[in-house]
Amino acid sequence: MTVMDRQAPGAGPVDQALTAPPALELRGLVKYFHPHGRPATNMPPAVNGLGLQVAPGELLTLLGPSGCGKTTTLRLIAGLEEPDGGAVWIDGRDMTNPPQPPERRGVGLVFQDYALFPHLSVLGNVLFGLSRLPRAERLPRARETLSLVGLTVFESRMPHQLSGGQQQRVALARALAPRPRLLLLDEPFSNLDAQLRHATRQEVRAILRRSGVAAILVTHDQEEALAFSDRIALMRAGQIEQIGTPQEVYAHPRTAFVASFLGRSNLLSGTAHAGVARTVLGNIELEGAAVPDGPVMVSVRPEQLAFAEAGAGTEAVVLAREFKGHAVTYTLALGQQEVQLHDTGQPLRAEGERVWVRATRAGRAVR
Numbered sequence: 001m002t003v004m005d006r007q008a009p010g011a012g013p014v015d016q017a018l019t020a021p022p023a024l025e026l027r028g029l030v031k032y033f034h035p036h037g038r039p040a041t042n043m044p045p046a047v048n049g050l051g052l053q054v055a056p057g058e059l060l061t062l063l064g065p066s067g068c069g070k071t072t073t074l075r076l077i078a079g080l081e082e083p084d085g086g087a088v089w090i091d092g093r094d095m096t097n098p099p100q101p102p103e104r105r106g107v108g109l110v111f112q113d114y115a116l117f118p119h120l121s122v123l124g125n126v127l128f129g130l131s132r133l134p135r136a137e138r139l140p141r142a143r144e145t146l147s148l149v150g151l152t153v154f155e156s157r158m159p160h161q162l163s164g165g166q167q168q169r170v171a172l173a174r175a176l177a178p179r180p181r182l183l184l185l186d187e188p189f190s191n192l193d194a195q196l197r198h199a200t201r202q203e204v205r206a207i208l209r210r211s212g213v214a215a216i217l218v219t220h221d222q223e224e225a226l227a228f229s230d231r232i233a234l235m236r237a238g239q240i241e242q243i244g245t246p247q248e249v250y251a252h253p254r255t256a257f258v259a260s261f262l263g264r265s266n267l268l269s270g271t272a273h274a275g276v277a278r279t280v281l282g283n284i285e286l287e288g289a290a291v292p293d294g295p296v297m298v299s300v301r302p303e304q305l306a307f308a309e310a311g312a313g314t315e316a317v318v319l320a321r322e323f324k325g326h327a328v329t330y331t332l333a334l335g336q337q338e339v340q341l342h343d344t345g346q347p348l349r350a351e352g353e354r355v356w357v358r359a360t361r362a363g364r365a366v367r
């Protein structure tokens, strides 16, 4: 079997999940860090009862603010940390009872700082990870993987003769060459400048799709998470706050934290009655499952607000304008409340101008 044919044509992660065990399953994972080596009862765990499944071939992103436990989760999966509770299953095998060392887990790692060996050529770097393979298979495997990442012509170059994006692809080839069941990527694009970052991200995504490997990406960059993933797990304080496809999590955030961490959101307090919330922006219909009557927090995305004819919405004043070429984001004051509105058209509104605003779609009740 080659790296390429591990995923049958047309079989997506969901189809495969019906026939194969999950590439990864985390069950109630807990990790405490003890300062100075002593247990501290008042310290919350870095990872707090985390559970999730990753299907074969699936690209999952762990997204969340600094310190929420993303890297620790990745290190627990790789076997670089021991959990205090719970279990890590990879490809249907328990890695925690008894604990399996990192090299026995069938996991590939790609980090932010590529960690290529500077004195080895591109080919040498990829061969390095193949020492467990029979000697005769190493060179063909290394070359096959370099071809997968589009670096065949660079095989004799030294790392310093490559661009940052190319070096990252060598690191990817090195991690993919032993054909791991699961690839772990920790902020792999954060050393690249904005343009290269975008291009490299797309290339890496296409390479992972071709190889059919399941991968977990750690990032705190929401745009990266939205563009890269089949599903996003939004983490907060060592737990998953919400997990779903990028579209689901963006369009249907369950909490105020998710609504404001993934994209921008206006959080309006109001009173719900019969599926409609009375807010500073007037009556806003509430989407989704029935919302109980009473106090409610409503998330309305800036693109769900629009300017209205005078008298046809709520009156506001333009506080600030952020021009982005294809769109404009306005910050508006409605009495004491500030809201943001995305507008794509003309005319441009001036700071200080009086305007009328309305919600164009239903809002989302969040906790």
Ligand SMILES: Nc1ncnc2c1ncn2[C@@H]1O[C@H](COP(=O)(O)OP(=O)(O)OP(=O)(O)O)[C@@H](O)[C@H]1O
Binding pocket: 033, 034, 035, 046, 064, 065, 066, 067, 068, 069, 070, 071, 072, 073, 220
């Ligand atoms: N070796 C360690 N010793 C003590 N505390 C640690 C250690 N590693 C992580 N922590 C703590 O565990 C928590 C989670 O850290 P972790 O690095 O997993 O977060 P993260 O979400 O990856 O953050 P970032 O985006 O900043 O990398 C933090 O409070 C951190 O300070």
